[in-house]
Amino acid sequence: MLESDKQILRINMRDLSVKWEKTPEKWSKLGGRGLTSTIVFEEVPPLAEPLGRHNKLIVAPGIVTGSNAPTSGRLSVGAKSPLTGGIKEANAGGRTPHKLARAGVKALIIEDKPSDNDAWYNIVIRKNDAEIVQANEYHLMGAYKLTKLLWEKYPNKPGIIGSGIAGQLLLKGAGVFGNNIENSDPGRYAGRGGLGAVLGSKKVIAIITDDKEGEVVKAVDEDKFKSASKALREALQGHPVTGKDGGLQNYGTNILMNIINEAGALPTRNWSSGYFEGASKISGEAVHELVDKVKEKFGDEAEGAYAHPCHPGCVIQCSNVVPYEDNGKLHVAPLEYESAWALGANLGIDNLQQVAELNRLCNDLGLDTIETGNALGVAMDAGIIPFGDGEAAIKLLKEVGEGTPLGRIIGSGAVTVGKVYGVTRVAAVKGQSMPAYDPRAIKGIGVTYATGPQGADHTQGYTIAAEILGVKGQVTNPRDINKADLSRAFQETTAFIDSSGYCLFIAFAILDVDEGFKGMVDTVAAMLGENYGVDDVTKLGRNVLNTELEFNRRAGFTKEHDRLPEFMKEEPIAPHNVVWDVPDEELDKVHGGR
Ligand code: SF4
Numbered sequence: 001m002l003e004s005d006k007q008i009l010r011i012n013m014r015d016l017s018v019k020w021e022k023t024p025e026k027w028s029k030l031g032g033r034g035l036t037s038t039i040v041f042e043e044v045p046p047l048a049e050p051l052g053r054h055n056k057l058i059v060a061p062g063i064v065t066g067s068n069a070p071t072s073g074r075l076s077v078g079a080k081s082p083l084t085g086g087i088k089e090a091n092a093g094g095r096t097p098h099k100l101a102r103a104g105v106k107a108l109i110i111e112d113k114p115s116d117n118d119a120w121y122n123i124v125i126r127k128n129d130a131e132i133v134q135a136n137e138y139h140l141m142g143a144y145k146l147t148k149l150l151w152e153k154y155p156n157k158p159g160i161i162g163s164g165i166a167g168q169l170l171l172k173g174a175g176v177f178g179n180n181i182e183n184s185d186p187g188r189y190a191g192r193g194g195l196g197a198v199l200g201s202k203k204v205i206a207i208i209t210d211d212k213e214g215e216v217v218k219a220v221d222e223d224k225f226k227s228a229s230k231a232l233r234e235a236l237q238g239h240p241v242t243g244k245d246g247g248l249q250n251y252g253t254n255i256l257m258n259i260i261n262e263a264g265a266l267p268t269r270n271w272s273s274g275y276f277e278g279a280s281k282i283s284g285e286a287v288h289e290l291v292d293k294v295k296e297k298f299g300d301e302a303e304g305a306y307a308h309p310c311h312p313g314c315v316i317q318c319s320n321v322v323p324y325e326d327n328g329k330l331h332v333a334p335l336e337y338e339s340a341w342a343l344g345a346n347l348g349i350d351n352l353q354q355v356a357e358l359n360r361l362c363n364d365l366g367l368d369t370i371e372t373g374n375a376l377g378v379a380m381d382a383g384i385i386p387f388g389d390g391e392a393a394i395k396l397l398k399e400v401g402e403g404t405p406l407g408r409i410i411g412s413g414a415v416t417v418g419k420v421y422g423v424t425r426v427a428a429v430k431g432q433s434m435p436a437y438d439p440r441a442i443k444g445i446g447v448t449y450a451t452g453p454q455g456a457d458h459t460q461g462y463t464i465a466a467e468i469l470g471v472k473g474q475v476t477n478p479r480d481i482n483k484a485d486l487s488r489a490f491q492e493t494t495a496f497i498d499s500s501g502y503c504l505f506i507a508f509a510i511l512d513v514d515e516g517f518k519g520m521v522d523t524v525a526a527m528l529g530e531n532y533g534v535d536d537v538t539k540l541g542r543n544v545l546n547t548e549l550e551f552n553r554r555a556g557f558t559k560e561h562d563r564l565p566e567f568m569k570e571e572p573i574a575p576h577n578v579v580w581d582v583p584d585e586e587l588d589k590v591h592g593g594r
Pocket of ligand 1: 308311318319504
């Protein structure tokens with residue numbers, strides 16, 4: 001199957017119709033985020049109620065997803081966000097992306113909502129075939145149990161993505177979960193922006209892609225595609241961060257815990273310090289040690305792992321499986337840096353087992369760990385439970401599933417908790433909580449949080465790669481306030497990668513190795529039969545950003561919304577005792593002219 005053979009699968013949840021539409025020419029060169037954002041821009045009224053019938057939820061595999069290119073099994077989920085009120089794209093791996101692409105889906109568009117408020121549905125997709133099936137029996141079921149039942153019911157080791165309890169309760173902290181590759185566990189999240197609530201508002205519990213083998217997606221120019229894939233693979237495998245036995249395979253993304261702590265930028269106890277004395281106990285190194293320890297103790301019975309892929313064909317394999325310490329069995333997979341920080345350092349919790357349990361609970365409830373960790377942090381700041389009390393945090397989080405009023409407040413995200421309890425130390429932009437890097441200590445990432453169209457989101461312009469980790473061996477001073485150009489360059493390149501179907505983590509290698517960068521661009525060009533060169537990346541990424549920014553403008557956003565919260569300008573953060581001091585004019589330079 002050629003990429004151009006893939007079709008638009010349009011599902012209307014009011015009349016329960018299923019239509020396969022030939023991909024319109026105007027969308028034919030798009031994929032992933034470029035495609036979800038374009039469809040949202042063209043088909044969703046900017047002032048639509050995010051949980052109303054006029055919003056749409058779009059799922060699109062990337063341009064090279066479904067092929068045999070390395071680390072290419074990602075998909076984008078897009079909609080108008082109930083959390084930010086603007087356009088949103090969230091990106092994930094798992095079983096579904098390759099399967100969906102190989103089933104012939106260029107984009108799945110879910111529109112409208114059933115008139116019967118009590119009816120719940122699953123969507124089942126096979127090659128060139130889809131149906132909507134009644135699913136009331138799964139309503140408000142925990143995601144582990146739900147995915148296990150669906151895994152047993154559908155015969156072809158299906159890809160499953162879904163709305164979770166939080167999404168079905170229409171809570172703004174809800175993500176769209178996806179199952180892991182080796183089992184049914186819901187460990188893969190298109191987590192941000194409350195997109196799980198949009199799926200829940202459509203009365204969809206799960207989308208099950210159950211094709212048998214599928215058909216590998218072929219490029220227009222297969223020879224060019226194969227040699228470019230090889231160049232990319234070599235760059236990834238030869239790099240000390242992304243390669244075999246490299247930093248990501250050994251310690252996962254959570255290798256960052258100690259690094260960011262040492263940089264004085266690890267948000268601690270609801271953003272009141274940049275240093276957490278217990279960081280090493282919840283770090284990637286601690287997970288690695290635990291995996292080795294239970295392996296030694298329980299032998300083949302032990303289920304912990306590092307160097308674990310989140311989708312078939314990932315050569316980086318940054319994922320992990322955290323075991324229970326007392327029996328070696330699977331506790332949660334994966335435990336990423338962002339989750340370990342949000343549910344650990346940000347809450348003052350240094351007990352790895354408690355952090356893993358909080359992550360497992362988020363997965364079971366269908367909650368974004370970043371938003372939920374921030375919400376719990378604000379709740380601790382409000383004195384509801386003490387900082388550092390893991391058991392109390394677990395108990396409070398369970399209230400989300402019980403649907404108590406306090407549980408619903410926590411599940412609605414940090415801004416809501418702050419408003420209800422009068423806490424002004426809320427680290428959010430455009431309604432969405434900040435991830436695990438304090439912008440007072442690392443300015444470029446703050447520029448991205450402020451100016452990116454998605455609200456506070458590190459993945460839309462990861463300047464940490466330059467400011468902390470170094471690109472081509474050079475580190476840009478994290479405290480330099482002139483970061484508009486850096487953030488813009490990262491935002492544009494990222495928009496291209498998010499559209500390609502590659503995992504963003506290929507950036508660690510391709511920013512260092514020119515042949516890898518060219519390989520990435522050439523695979524995309526070969527897949528589409530285009531003549532893109534390396535210089536086209538920023539132009540194509542810019543087009544995606546412009547579409548998103550224009551949607552937000554029409555939804556009522558101005559440059560005055562591109563600002564960090566007031567407390568960051570006034571509360572210095574230890575240990576460097578720095579405030580947010582990037583001038584507004586520097587922020588306005590990022591996208592200019594709005
Ligand atoms: S690098 Fe990590 S997050 Fe990215 S696709 Fe591979 S396992 Fe998944």
